[in-house]
Amino acid sequence: MGVHVMRRRVWRCGTILLAVMLMVLPASGIVAGPAPDTAVILQGADVVTLEPYYSNSLTDTNVIIHVFETLTRFDDNVNLVPGLAESWRLRDSRTWEFKLTPGRRFQNGEPLNAEAVRYTLMRAKDLFEKKQGDVQYQYNLLDLDTVEVVDDLTVRVRSKSPNPLTPLHMAHTQTSPMPPRRTSQTPLSELQRQPIGSGPYRVVEFVPNERVVLEVWPEHPSRPRIRRLVWRPVPETATRLAELAAGNADLVMNVPPDLIPQVERTRTARVESVAGMRRIIIGLRQDRHPALRDKRVRQALNYAFDCQTMMKNLLAGRGECTGILVNVPDQNPAVKPYPYNLQRAAQLLDEAGWRMNPRTNVREQGGRPLELGMDCPRGRYIKDAEICQVIASDLGKVGVKVDVQVFDWSVFVSKSARRGAGFRDTYLIGSGPGFDCQADLGLVQKDSGSNRSLFESARFEALWDEMSSAFDPKKRRDICFRMQEVLYDEAPVIFIWFQTDLYGVSQRLVWKPRPDERIRLHDARFR
Amino acid sequence: MLAYVARRLSQMLVVVLMVSIVSFGLLFLTGDPAELLLGAGADFMTQQQIDEFRRARGFDRPWLVQYFDFLSKAVRGDFGDSLRHYRPAFEVVWERVPATIQLGAVAFLLSVAAGVPLGVVSATQRGSGVDAGAMLFALLGQSVPSFWLGILLIMVFGVYLQVLPISGRGTWLHFIMPAVTLAAFPLARNARLTRSSVLEVLHQEYVRTARAKGVPELGVVYRHALRNALIPVVTVIGLQLGFLLGGSVIVETIFAWPGVGRAIIGAIGDKDYPVVQAGVTLLSVTFVGVNLLVDLLYAFLNPRIRYQ
Numbered sequence: 001m002g003v004h005v006m007r008r009r010v011w012r013c014g015t016i017l018l019a020v021m022l023m024v025l026p027a028s029g030i031v032a033g034p035a036p037d038t039a040v041i042l043q044g045a046d047v048v049t050l051e052p053y054y055s056n057s058l059t060d061t062n063v064i065i066h067v068f069e070t071l072t073r074f075d076d077n078v079n080l081v082p083g084l085a086e087s088w089r090l091r092d093s094r095t096w097e098f099k100l101t102p103g104r105r106f107q108n109g110e111p112l113n114a115e116a117v118r119y120t121l122m123r124a125k126d127l128f129e130k131k132q133g134d135v136q137y138q139y140n141l142l143d144l145d146t147v148e149v150v151d152d153l154t155v156r157v158r159s160k161s162p163n164p165l166t167p168l169h170m171a172h173t174q175t176s177p178m179p180p181r182r183t184s185q186t187p188l189s190e191l192q193r194q195p196i197g198s199g200p201y202r203v204v205e206f207v208p209n210e211r212v213v214l215e216v217w218p219e220h221p222s223r224p225r226i227r228r229l230v231w232r233p234v235p236e237t238a239t240r241l242a243e244l245a246a247g248n249a250d251l252v253m254n255v256p257p258d259l260i261p262q263v264e265r266t267r268t269a270r271v272e273s274v275a276g277m278r279r280i281i282i283g284l285r286q287d288r289h290p291a292l293r294d295k296r297v298r299q300a301l302n303y304a305f306d307c308q309t310m311m312k313n314l315l316a317g318r319g320e321c322t323g324i325l326v327n328v329p330d331q332n333p334a335v336k337p338y339p340y341n342l343q344r345a346a347q348l349l350d351e352a353g354w355r356m357n358p359r360t361n362v363r364e365q366g367g368r369p370l371e372l373g374m375d376c377p378r379g380r381y382i383k384d385a386e387i388c389q390v391i392a393s394d395l396g397k398v399g400v401k402v403d404v405q406v407f408d409w410s411v412f413v414s415k416s417a418r419r420g421a422g423f424r425d426t427y428l429i430g431s432g433p434g435f436d437c438q439a440d441l442g443l444v445q446k447d448s449g450s451n452r453s454l455f456e457s458a459r460f461e462a463l464w465d466e467m468s469s470a471f472d473p474k475k476r477r478d479i480c481f482r483m484q485e486v487l488y489d490e491a492p493v494i495f496i497w498f499q500t501d502l503y504g505v506s507q508r509l510v511w512k513p514r515p516d517e518r519i520r521l522h523d524a525r526f527r
Numbered sequence: 528m529l530a531y532v533a534r535r536l537s538q539m540l541v542v543v544l545m546v547s548i549v550s551f552g553l554l555f556l557t558g559d560p561a562e563l564l565l566g567a568g569a570d571f572m573t574q575q576q577i578d579e580f581r582r583a584r585g586f587d588r589p590w591l592v593q594y595f596d597f598l599s600k601a602v603r604g605d606f607g608d609s610l611r612h613y614r615p616a617f618e619v620v621w622e623r624v625p626a627t628i629q630l631g632a633v634a635f636l637l638s639v640a641a642g643v644p645l646g647v648v649s650a651t652q653r654g655s656g657v658d659a660g661a662m663l664f665a666l667l668g669q670s671v672p673s674f675w676l677g678i679l680l681i682m683v684f685g686v687y688l689q690v691l692p693i694s695g696r697g698t699w700l701h702f703i704m705p706a707v708t709l710a711a712f713p714l715a716r717n718a719r720l721t722r723s724s725v726l727e728v729l730h731q732e733y734v735r736t737a738r739a740k741g742v743p744e745l746g747v748v749y750r751h752a753l754r755n756a757l758i759p760v761v762t763v764i765g766l767q768l769g770f771l772l773g774g775s776v777i778v779e780t781i782f783a784w785p786g787v788g789r790a791i792i793g794a795i796g797d798k799d800y801p802v803v804q805a806g807v808t809l810l811s812v813t814f815v816g817v818n819l820l821v822d823l824l825y826a827f828l829n830p831r832i833r834y835q
Binding site: 045046048049054057131133188189192208209210211232233234235236238239242243245246247409 | 580611612613614622623626678681682685686689692693694695696780781782783785789790792793796797798
């Protein structure tokens with residue numbers, strides 16, 4: 001047999017094999033989309049643990065909220081509503097009493113009663129004191145002292161100091177009741193991968209680093225309409241969007257604004273957006289450049305930043321500028337974003353004694369130029385590095401020279417430690433929601449660890465102290481509104497926006513995003 | 528031979544020690560490892576609590592003492608507990624090794640099974656359209672970045688034709704796109720190297736003798752020429768094995784392949800330094816170990832190497 005004949009046969013066999021593969025594979029179901037009763041959700045990172053007290057990551061929490069429930073919870077508009085507790089009341093300044101819904105059980109049949117709540121909270125307190133788990137942040141805020149069982153359905157939670165926010169903290173996944181018998185007798189590794197909660201879904205499969213599969217728990221009173229949820233980690237954005245376009249996924253998170261048209265061009269998916277609760281700001285350090293200690297300079301920086309144009313051109317018009325640091329529902333509607341006004345900015349800088357040097361086009365005072373360093377992460381927040389470049393360019397127009405340095409998040413976050421000791425004069429940072437006005441405003445309170453600018457204002461601190469001893473929700477809101485007015489005037493930061501969260505959603509899925517970044521599918525359904 | 532083995536082993540030891548210093552040094556990049564590990568959590572702790580944490584982790588001891596402590600534990604596979612997984616860091620990395628080996632092995636087979644014949648065909652038909660096409664293919668394989676090729680394959684076979692799964696692991700079909708992406712570079716290099724090596728051998732006198740004896744062309748090429756032409760190719764192929772096991776970080780990220788590379792990337796994002804240290808050390812020891820094996824094998828097959 002000649003070489004040519006043999007080569008021809010090889011080519012022919014190869015071609016036939018390829019043709020057969022192309023014909024057979026689409027019909028084989030291997031690359032077919034999700035089953036009709038299954039929603040596939042793609043997240044950017046692995047689900048590591050489903051033990052609520054050992055995780056603080058959003059990827060874990062998104063799954064955890066389907067398996068566990070909390071005494072209180074936030075509804076879709078971030079209002080605090082009953083969860084496992086049907087009511088709660090303040091007994092004294094340190095003690096809150098919660099009444100549980102009767103007849104509830106865990107997925108293994110153990111009763112969900114006051115004792116289960118006491119056991120779980122005290123277990124978490126023990127973890128906190130032993131520096132185990134990931135509960136440091138939550139239990140620092142909760143300041144938990146004791147938990148007392150009054151009767152089978154009544155439990156009293158006592159904090160070490162007066163705490164008006166206890167009901168709010170009870171909406172955190174790190175207060176989710178766990179079944180006492182099972183939890184005390186099961187090794188941690190099993191609790192992490194085969195958790196038993198009281199939520200509407202139970203875990204049926206946990207393949208580490210690959211997928212978590214949840215199925216409806218039929219005994220839950222809420223009866224969700226989607227039977228199975230499959231959570232998969234897909235770290236690369238382009239791959240997540242390809243899965244969505246191919247019809248293999250129903251929900252993907254973090255769609256970049258510049259890829260919105262690409263998603264909307266597909267017939268399989270759409271983009272859903274919501275103004276999130278993550279506040280993106282430029283922090284202005286008070287201990288570095290002397291100009292930033294002057295309120296007029298800080299105001300001028302806000303006037304010089306053309307936020308609206310940036311929203312339109314850089315962020316596809318999918319966001320709104322802001323002049324406040326507090327999340328819904330406590331936002332003061334009277335406080336508007338700083339308008340873009342170069343003349344006013346220049347006037348304020350002149351008044352503050354920073355005069356333009358026509359030779360360098362940079363303002364100076366006593367020979368010291370108004371040059372600021374700006375540290376920015378890349379890829380942590382939407383268009384973070386690009387936003388820094390825009391602001392630097394805008395400030396340059398009024399004679400403020402900004403040197404932008406961009407860092408990978410792992411490096412940037414190290415700079416933020418020790419109250420931002422590693423940052424230069426200014427820095428872009430995002431801050432998640434505190435779910436309460438006072439918690440949100442820790443960002444600029446003098447003793448707060450998250451006040452990386454070391455900002456301090458006597459007017460603001462007086463209101464802060466007043467709020468700390470206020471328990472009446474109406475009074476707290478009134479103080480909160482006044483604090484926002486003070487902060488607008490003080491301009492402790494360059495206000496940017498509440499980051500819009502963008503999700504790619506399959507056309508068959510009926511689902512609305514929430515402002516708190518949680519992917520909650522309890523009420524979702526297929527068309 | 529023994530002297531050669533001893534020399535290569537000592538070289539390997541030096542490389543591994545250097546890697547261990549880099550791996551250990553990751554924690555000291557910002558000066559204070561305690562605050563690096565605590566991250567934003569340090570903001571909510573008092574200085575006393577931070578000092579306690581520092582003492583509990585042994586960061587208050589001299590640097591050299593800490594390094595030797597790290598080294599003695601690392602040799603036993605003890606890199607401490609993962610800060611996110613709450614179990615041994617080495618275990619977190621080790622459970623991902625099978626996925627990385629599977630993908631690396633398939634890509635390795637593909638790069639050899641396709642690269643070598645492509646090079647032979649190209650050499651035997653030098654100057655023809657087939658040769659030009661094969662070399663163009665090889666040029667592209669060596670110059671196209673893996674992230675670009677990966678996304679391109681996803682768009683064509685995953686989105687438009689919908690004949691292959693886009694990401695994850697499960698069936699043999701899941702291997703195709705990541706393996707092709709990972710194999711593209713070594714496949715192209717094998718093809719080019721085989722081509723030049725075969726071309727060189729085809730001009731040798733023993734090949735002419737074989738032809739003169741009437742050996743069929745296939746026999747000349749595969750039995751006489753290729754065997755001798757493969758010696759340099761085998762060396763390079765061996766070295767590729769280390770590259771395929773350690774160099775799959777980007778491919779694993781694009782295709783959501785649950786391997787060691789993706790674990791390291793995720794751990795960097797989570798500031799889970801024990802996992803990063805365990806992953807970096809494991810990959811480098813694998814790489815160096817495979818290279819050593821190939822060198823020893825080569826020396827065994829070709830005794831002249833030992834004296835060089």
